[in-house]
Amino acid sequence: ALMKGPLPSLFFCIGNPVVGNPTQYMMEEAFLAMDFPGQYITCEVEPNQLQTALEGLKALKVAGGNVTAPFKQLVFPYLDSFTESARLSNAVNCITLQADGTYQGDNTDGKGFLQSLQEQVGNLSERRVVLFGAGGAASAIAVELVLCEVQEVILVNRTREKAEALAQRLRGVTKTTVSTQAWEGTYQIEEDGLVVVQATSVGLFDEKRCIDVAFSQGLQDVIACDVVFNPTDTAFLKRAREVGATTLDGLGMLVNQGVLGLQNWTGMVPDAQVMRAALEKAFSIG
Numbered sequence: 019a020l021m022k023g024p025l026p027s028l029f030f031c032i033g034n035p036v037v038g039n040p041t042q043y044m045m046e047e048a049f050l051a052m053d054f055p056g057q058y059i060t061c062e063v064e065p066n067q068l069q070t071a072l073e074g075l076k077a078l079k080v081a082g083g084n085v086t087a088p089f090k091q092l093v094f095p096y097l098d099s100f101t102e103s104a105r106l107s108n109a110v111n112c113i114t115l116q117a118d119g120t121y122q123g124d125n126t127d128g129k130g131f132l133q134s135l136q137e138q139v140g141n142l143s144e145r146r147v148v149l150f151g152a153g154g155a156a157s158a159i160a161v162e163l164v165l166c167e168v169q170e171v172i173l174v175n176r177t178r179e180k181a182e183a184l185a186q187r188l189r190g191v192t193k194t195t196v197s198t199q200a201w202e203g204t205y206q207i208e209e210d211g212l213v214v215v216q217a218t219s220v221g222l223f224d225e226k227r228c229i230d231v232a233f234s235q236g237l238q239d240v241i242a243c244d245v246v247f248n249p250t251d252t253a254f255l256k257r258a259r260e261v262g263a264t265t266l267d268g269l270g271m272l273v274n275q276g277v278l279g280l281q282n283w284t285g286m287v288p289d290a291q292v293m294r295a296a297l298e299k300a301f302s303i304g
């Protein structure tokens with residue numbers, strides 16, 4: 019029989035609401051495949067109990083966990099240290115207990131995305147990226163694009179001030195140029211070689227909805243990525259594929275942020291295929 023626990027092999031997800039969150043299922047499948055005696059619990063926390071919840075988890079030396087909406091920005095006062103990704107994105111999605119008993123906040127969302135993109139494209143240093151959105155997912159992605167020093171990140175958001183605020187935080191961090199563009203009417207993608215990232219919530223749970231974007235014909239070397247993972251094949255990705263673009267779905271990012279979290283917690287490399295299969299199963303029955 020597996021030795022379970024005590025708490026050093028316990029992990030959590032905190033959010034509100036958390037009903038339907040597939041992370042626990044993905045992690046449990048990964049633990050089984052790794053033969054690691056981990057246990058994962060999904061907890062709904064009331065916003066006014068966030069501090070108490072985190073202090074309790076830390077007091078119990080619970081090994082780590084995930085943070086989801088609406089707490090990604092709100093956990094900062096209750097954690098002890100932060101990675102550069104967490105600081106720059108102003109969001110934490112992964113907490114890890116350190117050897118000295120403190121909690122460190124990291125953001126693996128953007129890193130997970132970048133890993134998927136690099137697997138598809140390889141070297142990104144000559145690439146210009148158009149990034150739609152300026153919320154949590156977009157911020158995390160923008161940070162990693164800047165840290166890996168792509169040529170330029172162009173932020174396009176419905177509320178342009180939010181894109182400008184994000185751009186200001188990221189300018190000068192590396193040699194990557196960070197700019198914003200207005201989104202008035204249909205945004206036309208006409209330059210070959212662009213990486214185009216759909217990081218708004220448009221299209222979530224709605225396979226017909228797409229942001230207001232059009233792709234010119236004959237774009238052979240455009241990579242179109244969506245952060246939305248349910249549905250996996252979004253209207254945005256279908257539109258991009260029609261003109262010959264390569265597409266990347268949001269499931270890879272979701273799997274990879276989980277892989278990186280598990281590596282933070284255990285130092286072991288889990289099986290990404292097993293985790294992707296778990297998510298596909300969770301979504302098809304969910």
Ligand code: NDP
Pocket residue numbers: 127150151152153154155156175176177180217218219220222229245246247268269271272273275
């Ligand atoms: P936020 O609420 O932080 O940001 C939402 C973004 O979507 C904002 O930029 C907002 O623009 C934009 N937006 C919302 N509605 C519209 C609209 N009708 N037209 C144009 N823009 C719109 O959400 P998150 O960033 O946390 O999440 C965004 C998506 O990313 C969700 O679908 C989520 O499921 C997904 N996600 C995927 C992950 C993965 O691993 N694949 C990880 C994390 C999130 P404005 O500023 O103008 O309001």
